[in-house]
Amino acid sequence: MKKFITFVLLLSWSMINSQRSMAQIGTWKAYMAYHDVQQIQKAGDDLFVMASNDLYQYNLNDQSIYTYDKTNGLSDTYITHIKWCPKAQRLIVVYQDSNIDLVETDGNVINISDLYTKAIMGDKSVSSIRIDDVYAYLICGFGIVKVNLERAEITDSYTPNHPEYPTNLPNEDNSDYDTYIETVKTLNPGGPKYNYFFNMLVHHGKLYTVGGGWYQMGNYQRPGTVQVLDGNQEWTIYQDDIKPAFASAYRDVNSIAVDPRNESHVMVASCSGLYEFMDGKFQNNYTAGNTDYFESAASNGSPDYVRTNGIIYDKEGNLYCLNSGSTTGIIKYSYDGKWSGFMSNELIDKPDHAIRVMKGSYIDSRGLMWFVNAHSDKPSFFCYDYQNEQIVKYDNLTNQDGVQINILKVECICEDKEDNIWIGTDKGPFYLTTAEMADPTLGIIQYKVPRNDGTNYADYLLSGVKITSMAVDGAGRKWFGTNGDGVYLISSDNNEQIHHFTTSNSQLLSDVIESIAINHQTGEVFFGTEMGLCSYTSDAIEPTESMDSDDVYAYPNPVDFNNYNGLITVTGLTYNADVKITNAVGFLIAEGRSNGGLFTWDGKDKKGNRVASGIYSVITATQDGKKGTVCKIAVIR
Numbered sequence: 001m002k003k004f005i006t007f008v009l010l011l012s013w014s015m016i017n018s019q020r021s022m023a024q025i026g027t028w029k030a031y032m033a034y035h036d037v038q039q040i041q042k043a044g045d046d047l048f049v050m051a052s053n054d055l056y057q058y059n060l061n062d063q064s065i066y067t068y069d070k071t072n073g074l075s076d077t078y079i080t081h082i083k084w085c086p087k088a089q090r091l092i093v094v095y096q097d098s099n100i101d102l103v104e105t106d107g108n109v110i111n112i113s114d115l116y117t118k119a120i121m122g123d124k125s126v127s128s129i130r131i132d133d134v135y136a137y138l139i140c141g142f143g144i145v146k147v148n149l150e151r152a153e154i155t156d157s158y159t160p161n162h163p164e165y166p167t168n169l170p171n172e173d174n175s176d177y178d179t180y181i182e183t184v185k186t187l188n189p190g191g192p193k194y195n196y197f198f199n200m201l202v203h204h205g206k207l208y209t210v211g212g213g214w215y216q217m218g219n220y221q222r223p224g225t226v227q228v229l230d231g232n233q234e235w236t237i238y239q240d241d242i243k244p245a246f247a248s249a250y251r252d253v254n255s256i257a258v259d260p261r262n263e264s265h266v267m268v269a270s271c272s273g274l275y276e277f278m279d280g281k282f283q284n285n286y287t288a289g290n291t292d293y294f295e296s297a298a299s300n301g302s303p304d305y306v307r308t309n310g311i312i313y314d315k316e317g318n319l320y321c322l323n324s325g326s327t328t329g330i331i332k333y334s335y336d337g338k339w340s341g342f343m344s345n346e347l348i349d350k351p352d353h354a355i356r357v358m359k360g361s362y363i364d365s366r367g368l369m370w371f372v373n374a375h376s377d378k379p380s381f382f383c384y385d386y387q388n389e390q391i392v393k394y395d396n397l398t399n400q401d402g403v404q405i406n407i408l409k410v411e412c413i414c415e416d417k418e419d420n421i422w423i424g425t426d427k428g429p430f431y432l433t434t435a436e437m438a439d440p441t442l443g444i445i446q447y448k449v450p451r452n453d454g455t456n457y458a459d460y461l462l463s464g465v466k467i468t469s470m471a472v473d474g475a476g477r478k479w480f481g482t483n484g485d486g487v488y489l490i491s492s493d494n495n496e497q498i499h500h501f502t503t504s505n506s507q508l509l510s511d512v513i514e515s516i517a518i519n520h521q522t523g524e525v526f527f528g529t530e531m532g533l534c535s536y537t538s539d540a541i542e543p544t545e546s547m548d549s550d551d552v553y554a555y556p557n558p559v560d561f562n563n564y565n566g567l568i569t570v571t572g573l574t575y576n577a578d579v580k581i582t583n584a585v586g587f588l589i590a591e592g593r594s595n596g597g598l599f600t601w602d603g604k605d606k607k608g609n610r611v612a613s614g615i616y617s618v619i620t621a622t623q624d625g626k627k628g629t630v631c632k633i634a635v636i637r
Contacts, residue, residue, distance in 0.1 A: 028507035030069035031533040034189040041084040073109040077531040083129040088149035098124040130169040197528025200517035212252030224250035245285040246303035247272035269308040293341035297325025310361035322358035329354030346393040372410040398443035417476035424467030471516040474596025475540035481513030543575035543597035558634035576623040
């Protein structure tokens with residue numbers, strides 16, 4: 001009987017709608033680099049390959065490749081050593097922080113965290129691994145650690161003065177690398193080329209990323225790289241064998257802009273001027289020496305120090321660029337190929353020269369360009385009306401209570417759904433309403449979160465948290481990336497902390513976040529961390545202007561609750577749409593409002609019981625009560 005019901009439901013569904021699939025809400029994904037091959041270990045018919053400090057497995061018989069990362073089994077990031085133990089049939093994986101994983105060829109992973117968590121006098125970092133029988137001997141700075149790979153435990157440790165300090169360990173064997181490196185060079189495990197994601201943006205469903213950057217005290221010295229992820233999860237690596245016009249090397253690319261008239265045309269900023277690409281191929285390097293207005297920030301005029309950043313296109317296709325430490329603070333490259341410059345007293349730091357760490361350009365809903373000065377000497381931010389060539393400086397960092405905030409760095413800036421301008425600082429987030437924008441002397445607003453404990457007390461939102469990056473999702477919620485404290489998701493009204501992701505409670509790769517970008521069509525939130533790129537599929541997308549029956553659908557669909565316990569997602573909705581779930585005879589089962597353009601249902605009725613097998617209707621209406629659309633969900637139990 002159950003099989004018959006299942007057949008009827010599936011048949012009904014096939015007549016209702018076609019199957020559409022998207023990543024499930026709450027899903028983590030890592031996008032690791034496997035480009036630079038460092039170590040190879042043969043394990044029977046498999047090769048374990050450590051590349052770019054990450055791990056993948058290649059089967060010599062069927063040529064299959066399986067990549068490992070923190071979202072699918074590994075316990076940590078940044079691998080420094082791997083070694084296969086034939087007797088125990090396990091690979092020991094050692095991380096930079098001395099955490100240890102044991103990996104079996106079937107993908108099973110066992111963590112040994114004792115060395116990582118134990119307080120030890122001396123250097124715990126591992127320089128090499130020696131295998132003897134079922135034991136791995138880790139050569140550390142303070143001594144030697146003995147690991148029983150069969151029992152998955154640390155059995156002993158020795159300092160040099162220990163009476164049993166091992167002195168006759170095997171010589172280290174790296175012959176597998178020499179034997180199989182030519183084979184491994186032919187493999188393509190996918191992923192980006194580098195684990196560097198200093199700045200990112202999403203344009204037409206593609207994630208555009210750059211890896212390098214510069215800061216107050218110098219440059220990161222990272223190789224120049226532009227890496228683009230498309231909707232099919234394929235990476236395009238832009239040409240990087242580039243000789244700059246005058247500088248010594250192509251490196252530290254810090255911001256990226258996609259031409260609104262032609263997405264194949266991309267510009268990036270760096271510490272040696274602007275670089276222009278067409279279809280991923282290098283075209284030009286615009287910098288001091290070959291283009292007017294660009295100038296080195298170095299006293300000796302070094303071409304390695306043309307500090308461009310914050311490039312952005314307006315909707316007409318004009319490009320704007322910040323040139324810190326130069327006599328022209330803002331440079332424009334018009335859509336018709338003409339260069340011009342803008343300078344004002346507000347931008348001056350040293351005599352006749354612009355402030356030194358301008359970055360983070362953002363064009364708001366009013367067509368105004370905002371950016372920050374991240375230098376500790378003069379922390380501030382700016383609003384540039386490029387149409388009228390007027391600029392306003394905001395450096396009164398006093399909150400609404402008259403408290404002077406001792407801000408050292410203003411790191412980022414963005415706009416929320418209520419047209420407020422938010423700034424991220426080393427003392428937390430602040431914002432401006434229209435009133436503060438019009439009068440810079442009013443200072444900044446530090447949001448107060450009510451304690452709701454029967455008192456009138458409140459606490460400042462994320463006070464003291466070092467904010468490095470921000471993004472606003474389709475539901476108006478704020479994602480805050482931090483320097484050492486992971487990621488926060490704050491509700492649109494700022495009163496609720498929805499998530500606080502860290503490496504200890506989630507699959508986030510690092511608690512140091514360099515950049516955040518959101519794909520508003522899928523809800524995927526990308527985090528560029530100091531250990532690489534990962535993402536989280538959130539429960540909010542950008543709302544649609546109007547609901548259409550062709551665009552409103554649910555997934556997964558059909559839903560087999562015998563094998564699935566997650567949420568059912570309805571997408572394609574307008575902002576704050578009213579959603580009702582009814583059964584076949586029209587009884588109300590569940591209801592709520594959309595999160596941006598998305599609504600989730602746990603498959604339960606109002607009493608919290610899982611619903612029975614059947615066809616359920618999703619009935620929607622716009623926020624103002626106008627009739628919406630209907631889609632169907634098939635449930636199997």
